[in-house]
Amino acid sequence: MDKEMKLDDVEEVMLDFELDTKTNLGKSKFNNFDFEVKLRPFMGVMGMPPNEEGRYSTVVPRYCGGNIDCKELVAGSTLYLPIPVDGALFSVGDGHAL
Secondary structure, eight states: OOOOOOGGGSOOOOOOOEEETTTTEEEEEETTEEEEEEOOOEEEEEEOOOSSSSOOOSSSOBTTEEEOOOTTOOTTOOOOOOOOSTTOOOEEEEEEOO
16 A cells, blocks of 8 residues: 655755746746746735724735735726725735736
């Protein structure tokens, strides 16, 4: 009977991808294998500040934005968010390549 393989049984593998914005591809190599993936960039965190004082984590999405991680929300999409604070600045981060 074969022993069941567990993640602890294998050596960690790190794939570093080179992102080519001209061809819109991510390329990597591992041993003798070449990997190529089509890039579909999107932002993971975006939003406006809430109207209540305090520090807020971006992990949980809330009514004014946060960790949305919506891969369909790409360049050319429209996102409507309330602006709870007059003059507040839109914040965006946590970029994903795919």
